[in-house]
Amino acid sequence: MSETTERFIRIYEGLVKEVNNRAKMEGSHSFEIEAATQRDQGVRRHRDMLRYIRDIRHALQHPKHKAQGHAVIVSPDFLAEVEGILNYLRNPPSANSVGVSRKDMKTAELTDQLGELADDMKRTGFSHLPILDDQNVLIGVFNEAAIFDYLWHDAEQIVSRTMTIQDIFPHCQLDAQHTETFRFVRPYTSVDDLTEMFRAIETPTSRVGAVFVTASGKADQPVHRLITPWDVMTVERR
Missing domain, CATH: 3.10.580.10 (CBS-domain)
Known part of the structure; x- marks a missing residue:
């Protein structure tokens, strides 16, 4: 697994923690995007992107193909966007x-x-x-x-x-x-x-x-x- 991909997985784990906290489901092993959307405007703002990130993570860690190598490559630009969402949730802009x-x-x-x-x-x-x-x-x-x-x-x-x-x-x-x-x-x-x-x-x-x-x-x-x-x-x- 590449360094970029490993970093993506770590950021993803941070997103799961932040989103599940907002869903009041800290102990859940799932990514509780929908539940958090009902409670938190910040999650609602990024809901579609969070779903996409979840799909990318599943494709990386649970591949269904038989070919060698990854079907999905995490680019630095995409990684920066994902990290930006995590930073937004951790430190949302204020009044x-x-x-x-x-x-x-x-x-x-x-x-x-x-x-x-x-x-x-x-x-x-x-x-x-x-x-x-x-x-x-x-x-x-x-x-x-x-x-x-x-x-x-x-x-x-x-x-x-x-x-x-x-x-x-x-x-x-x-x-x-x-x-x-x-x-x-x-x-x-x-x-x-x-x-x-x-x-x-x-x-x-x-x-x-x-x-x-x-x-x-x-x-x-x-x-x-x-x-x-x-x-x-x-x-x-x-």
């Missing part, structure tokens, strides 16, 4: 490693004019501008949903570039009843859990528009990071 940190975060103040903020958002690509108090605690979010909510509130409403955040602030507050809601999480919340938050429908007419990271996941604490669905999608594409 503290995605999104925008406080020091890089674009924010809005009550005196800012809407036209200038809109220009800045278009230029930088930011979709949500947090409104923070002097303790860096979130008190509101300026986004498209806030503008639409302001317009829907009264048929005679108009929006001008010189209006300020203060003029529409009730529609930027966290409890504003518009199409986006906001969640707060701890720094070690997994990206897989974040994905589930963004996919979930909060109400028939709303969804989670952004997630904010605080020390213990509470809304009354200083904001450390801002995470949007785009940030999570970027991780999933890696």
